[in-house]
Amino acid sequence: AQKITQTQPGMFVQEKEAVTLDCTYDTSDQSYGLFWYKQPSSGEMIFLIYQGSYDEQNATEGRYSLNFQKARKSANLVISASQLGDSAMYFCAMREGRLHASGGSYIPTFGRGTSLIVHP
Amino acid sequence: AAGVIQSPRHLIKEKRETATLKCYPIPRHDTVYWYQQGPGQDPQFLISFYEKMQSDKGSIPDRFSAQQFSDYHSELNMSSLELGDSALYFCASSPRQGPYNEQFFGPGTRLTVL
Numbered sequence: 001a002q003k004i005t006q007t008q009p010g011m012f013v014q015e016k017e018a019v020t021l022d023c024t025y026d027t028s029d030q031s032y033g034l035f036w037y038k039q040p041s042s043g044e045m046i047f048l049i050y051q052g053s054y055d056e057q058n059a060t061e062g063r064y065s066l067n068f069q070k071a072r073k074s075a076n077l078v079i080s081a082s083q084l085g086d087s088a089m090y091f092c093a094m095r096e097g098r099l100h101a102s103g104g105s106y107i108p109t110f111g112r113g114t115s116l117i118v119h120p
Numbered sequence: 121a122a123g124v125i126q127s128p129r130h131l132i133k134e135k136r137e138t139a140t141l142k143c144y145p146i147p148r149h150d151t152v153y154w155y156q157q158g159p160g161q162d163p164q165f166l167i168s169f170y171e172k173m174q175s176d177k178g179s180i181p182d183r184f185s186a187q188q189f190s191d192y193h194s195e196l197n198m199s200s201l202e203l204g205d206s207a208l209y210f211c212a213s214s215p216r217q218g219p220y221n222e223q224f225f226g227p228g229t230r231l232t233v234l
Contacts, residue, residue: 035222043208045163045225091162107153107176108223110162 003027004092004111011116013082020067021077021114023092029053033095034075035108036066040088048090051075082118089113122146124226126211132232133201141196141229145213151175152194153223154186155210163210169194198231206233 013019036048059066067076093108125144155163165178169188212223
């Protein structure tokens with residue numbers, strides 16, 4: 001079963017408007033983290049925002065906010081005041097489990113991504 | 121701030137050749153991850169290292185091997201290259217003590233197998 005589902009393969013938004021990118025996840029862990037990454041056409045993966053499963057408040061980072069609805073297992077990314085430079089692929093990812101004292105890597109599972117195009 | 125460095129950025133190889141990709145993590149990051157991202161695909165985890173030991177293994181083909189050296193840089197060795205190995209290869213690093221084990225990605229190496 002897909003652990004991370006991004007149902008929108010492509011989204012279009014007008015410059016300066018807000019846009020919501022959907023992400024639902026599947027886990028039986030109580031402790032997990034949710035991440036959003038941006039991948040422009042140049043290819044690099046840019047970390048945007050993180051939400052921990054025990055965080056009571058929705059994460060915000062500048063124009064990015066994460067609409068975390070734990071009961072629905074959704075972690076939608078909201079981009080306010082879209083800019084042309086926001087045009088990119090956006091990946092939702094999840095890390096399950098706790099960080100043990102011995103270390104370990106906690107591999108995130110990525111969704112298939114959503115392609116966002118911002119129109120002038 | 122220092123970022124993850126990958127070299128080379130672009131690599132073109134013929135079928136059945138070998139390739140070595142290098143990754144230099146952010147200073148004081150002791151965990152390194154390798155991902156493969158095919159065209160239009162999400163990143164697929166290959167392998168990770170913590171303190172120079174293999175930590176986790178994902179969908180890494182037997183033709184590939186990797187290691188982490190004493191200076192924490194890592195190399196991904198790919199042999200008997202196939203057309204399907206053409207992809208963007210990412211290295212990411214994270215600090216073990218990071219509050220949420222965020223991964224910082226390098227710019228990627230774009231491998232083209234002809």
